[in-house]
Amino acid sequence: METQNKINLSAEASRILNKNWRKSFTVPSSSLYPFQWLWDSGFNAMGWANINMDNARAEIKTLLSAQWKNGLLPHITFHDDSADKMYFPGAEFHGAYHSPNSPEHVKTTGMTQPPVLGFVLEYLYEKETDKAAHLEFYKSSFLAIYAFHKYLYTDRDPNNEGLVYIRHNWESGSDNSAVWDEVWSTYEPPSYDVERKDTTHVDQSQRPTKRDYDYYLNLIDISKQCNYDESKMLDDLPFVIQDPMFNGILAASNKSLIKLADIFGFPSEKSQCVDWNIKTTGGLNEKLYDETQGLYRYYDLKNERYISMPTGMGFVPIMAGVPTRVQAQQMADKIMGEDFTGSNLDGYLCPSLSVTSPSFEHNRYWRGPVWLQVNWILERGFREYGFSEVADRIKKDSLALVIKDGFYEYFNPIKNSEGNGGYGGNDFSWTAAVILDFIN
Ligand code: DGY
Numbered sequence: 001m002e003t004q005n006k007i008n009l010s011a012e013a014s015r016i017l018n019k020n021w022r023k024s025f026t027v028p029s030s031s032l033y034p035f036q037w038l039w040d041s042g043f044n045a046m047g048w049a050n051i052n053m054d055n056a057r058a059e060i061k062t063l064l065s066a067q068w069k070n071g072l073l074p075h076i077t078f079h080d081d082s083a084d085k086m087y088f089p090g091a092e093f094h095g096a097y098h099s100p101n102s103p104e105h106v107k108t109t110g111m112t113q114p115p116v117l118g119f120v121l122e123y124l125y126e127k128e129t130d131k132a133a134h135l136e137f138y139k140s141s142f143l144a145i146y147a148f149h150k151y152l153y154t155d156r157d158p159n160n161e162g163l164v165y166i167r168h169n170w171e172s173g174s175d176n177s178a179v180w181d182e183v184w185s186t187y188e189p190p191s192y193d194v195e196r197k198d199t200t201h202v203d204q205s206q207r208p209t210k211r212d213y214d215y216y217l218n219l220i221d222i223s224k225q226c227n228y229d230e231s232k233m234l235d236d237l238p239f240v241i242q243d244p245m246f247n248g249i250l251a252a253s254n255k256s257l258i259k260l261a262d263i264f265g266f267p268s269e270k271s272q273c274v275d276w277n278i279k280t281t282g283g284l285n286e287k288l289y290d291e292t293q294g295l296y297r298y299y300d301l302k303n304e305r306y307i308s309m310p311t312g313m314g315f316v317p318i319m320a321g322v323p324t325r326v327q328a329q330q331m332a333d334k335i336m337g338e339d340f341t342g343s344n345l346d347g348y349l350c351p352s353l354s355v356t357s358p359s360f361e362h363n364r365y366w367r368g369p370v371w372l373q374v375n376w377i378l379e380r381g382f383r384e385y386g387f388s389e390v391a392d393r394i395k396k397d398s399l400a401l402v403i404k405d406g407f408y409e410y411f412n413p414i415k416n417s418e419g420n421g422g423y424g425g426n427d428f429s430w431t432a433a434v435i436l437d438f439i440n
Pocket of ligand 1: 075088170175198
């Protein structure tokens with residue numbers, strides 16, 4: 001990459017992280033998402049680690065300070081939840097503060113998000129120059145993240161398969177994936193007469209529909225009626241899914257915790273993480289790998305059935321070294337083939353849904369567009385397995401999209417389409433964070 005391009009991208013990415021910095025954490029986007037989101041925060045901390053280690057550590061410290069008493073790390077922490085924040089559904093709608101497990105000093109949601117923090121902590125530790133000076137921060141963060149994994153394995157794996165479930169589509173991170181349509185087709189929620197705020201910031205065509213929101217709000221309503229009690233929610237919620245991206249990320253974080261446990265001297269935690277990871281790797285390969293598709297699929301525990309849809313998220317377990325050599329080869333062929341790069345094999349990797357899927361939409365939230373934080377995961381995974389052509393392509397496409405369209409939240413994967421292919425929020429934090437890693 002040309003030096004000038006690199007300097008410009010780096011300066012722009014730093015400007016965005018600084019713009020979105022709020023004293024001790026980063027908002028994903030100043031208009032659309034005005035609070036702290038779990039997995040955004042993890043990626044943002046890695047971005048900060050390239051330019052300002054103090055902010056990287058502060059980001060994680062703030063996030064972990066909202067941990068629930070049962071270990072859950074919430075998907076949103078509502079710092080300074082005032083009406084001018086223009087976000088819905090806010091802390092009141094979630095009502096998670098009624099749970100005896102929720103923290104007293106800050107309001108949060110009662111659901112989680114992909115467990116990226118294990119590998120985020122390892123990333124920060126590797127970048128840290130004065131490791132001894134910050135050892136306490138790393139050790140206490142390790143223990144908090146370990147408690148989070150323990151909660152997931154204890155409360156979210158009823159069949160002891162090493163595959164934890166998610167109980168809201170927002171927990172998946174891939175909020176509006178077409179995969180969830182399969183679940184929505186099994187029941188009818190009430191219609192909610194509420195004022196959405198997201199569509200005042202971003203065009204409706206790029207966001208979930210009104211009916212989608214009825215499902216999302218209904219799951220929150222049911223959880224609230226259960227007072228966020230895990231076993232009641234497991235009984236009452238119609239959405240209980242084993243998700244390959246969530247579990248793939250969990251496995252990658254387990255691996256990082258195993259390495260860090262050695263360094264920090266936590267032998268019993270280490271052996272527990274080893275056990276968890278053996279189970280999760282087995283569960284992913286035995287239950288979720290889809291040989292006919294060449295990637296990982298979903299399992300709906302409520303309706304006891306698979307949901308096989310070729311999503312970009314179905315490649316994520318590669319980051320954790322989960323697939324066998326044969327599976328990884330199938331995945332490499334799949335991602336470079338027509339389903340993901342289009343009939344001319346020239347599309348941008350990696351679409352969130354196969355471009356040949358009937359549900360593909362080039363511009364709607366998680367139903368087709370490329371997300372750079374997923375690309376970051378895939379780039380690492382394919383590189384680790386020695387598929388450098390795939391890894392290089394993912395990196396090159398990520399940079400090309402940002403150079404062409406700007407630092408958006410998500411991007412059109414189709415080559416040579418008209419207009420700007422950047423969608424959702426602009427000046428988006430994790431897009432900036434991933435670019436900082438890619439160019440450094
Ligand atoms: C949103 O508001 O769309 C968020 O993704 C929920 O986490």
